[in-house]
Amino acid sequence: MDQAPVEIISFPLVPTGVAGLDVVLRGGVPQGGLYLIAGQPGTGKTILGNQIAFHHVQAGGRAVYVTLLAETQARMLSHMRLLDFYTPAPLADSLYYISGYKALEDGGLRGLLELLRAVIRARKATLLVIDGLMTAQSMAESDVAFKQFFHELQVVIETLGCTALLLSTLAEIPQPRSEYTMVDGVIHLADHVVGQWRVRELEIRKLRGTSYLRGRHFYAIDDTGLVVHPRTEALFVPQAAAAPPDTRLALGVSHLDEMLLGGLLATSTTMLLGPPGSGKTLLGLHFLAEGARQGQRGLYFGFDETPARLISKAAGIGLDFARPVADGQIEFIWRLPLEDVVDSLVEILRAAVQRQGTQRLFIDSLSGFLDSVVYPERIAPLFVALTHELRALGVTLVFALETPQLFGGGTNGPSPVVSTKVDNILFLRYVEIYSQLHRLISIVKIRESGYDSTIREFKITPDGLDVAASFAGTEATLTGVAHQLPVPPGAAPDPGPLPP
């Protein structure tokens, strides 16, 4: 024994079991620490404390939940019963609820500490939750006494191999307080208004001994308890850019594929930019259908039309989705663009891509994502993170994005940030010629490849999109107000595209 090396206990991580929170915490909180969960009333602190406690005992641990609140345990548990994580099985056994108020009232902080020490030992608790820390603070003789309580509690839980969560009602903190300086970590919950949104955000303000995802992350409270949506760009891990593959993915529209020299480069990101009704969705469906024809897996992620309607629409132009959908080769995901936060949408998309092994992805339209971005300054980093991750997953992305105006000279997309980050841009437009509307398509930008820059007319036919071999005779077509080219002397007049 004399020669045995000194055993130094490392602190394994204690998972919270809360969806997304363990991602933010990179696995959990180090065992044996004191962690403050702070937030205003109604932010979900008690739900979070109970959710973690129930998960902890489900995973084989033992927990004690100490309330210092006016609310009775029966009332608190009656609220927890409504949530999915609640189960009566561990109660009064591996999960034990007690009130610490009497000990606090009779013996002050010292009395409370003795109670905690005794109950942790008696219950062999590996997790302690103290709900209502403000009550203890209000009964402390001084700030120094409160700090002393923290210090001694830290010694108790560390020695007894326990981890403690302290739930405290705190507003925004103007300056460091005792709780913040004495604890090993701070999880801050906030519920506030941003424009027309009311958003809930979680932030790890401090965590000793381990790394975590910094910054604010949205969270929701639903039947499962708290669900945290880690910020997409915080999750992103930059990777060395690999040489773009030579493989090209045809869109299945013959003349357009010729203009693209065979198709889009694999793992590239392509924006289909155009006004409503210009054919973006149909072109995206062509992209997926052609992939299915070649045996590739495709995913449609949309916000506007239901899958049934889209499949019917595609059948109208000769694209059969019934069989590849039935085979799982093509999957449709449709979300109503309502209250989802963008990171929740990205999670759904990422999960689907990984589950399906998606090779071709069509997002219809990117506005569904952009409209769910609460903070506009996030658009650029979020778009970069999302597209890089999809590239790393081997996905070739095509997305639709609407231009604000149907006609006229404006050709800018709704998000200049996106336009500069995207690899390829295909521009779809209406143009008026001889009092008739025509659909035009042109390639504005292709990164790392040549392309045919001519402007072509295309039609939507029962056999799919038909891009013309050429389009001539007019100029200024991209303005939407085309005029006929002057006929050179001696040359036969070019009538331009014939009216349909």
Next chain:
Amino acid sequence: MKTILVVDDEMVLTEILRDVLQDAGYRVATAGDGRAGLDSLPTVRPDLVLCDVMMPILDGREVCRLLRSDPQYHTIPLVMMTAAPGSITRQDCDYTALVGKPFDLDKLLLMIEQLIGVE
């Protein structure tokens, strides 16, 4: 009943160790610093000393040296506890065993049982 003297300036820790050791069948005396611990030896007459390294007034190294140089007490098993295991070596003093803080209480009990047994 075997007697253990716990010497540590962390009062809460000495209280926890007292509870745990008493539950395991030992008589326990505590002291808050090295000087108080040495002064209590004639009355406590411990079978084992559990001593922190970093303490006010007289630290664990000095306690160890003085204990080992006293013919009356030099054979008492001495278990040092430290939050910085690299900070003390056998060149500093001839302790019996060294445990790092925080420690596993069950392993500590086992070690003590191996050293002095339980009555």
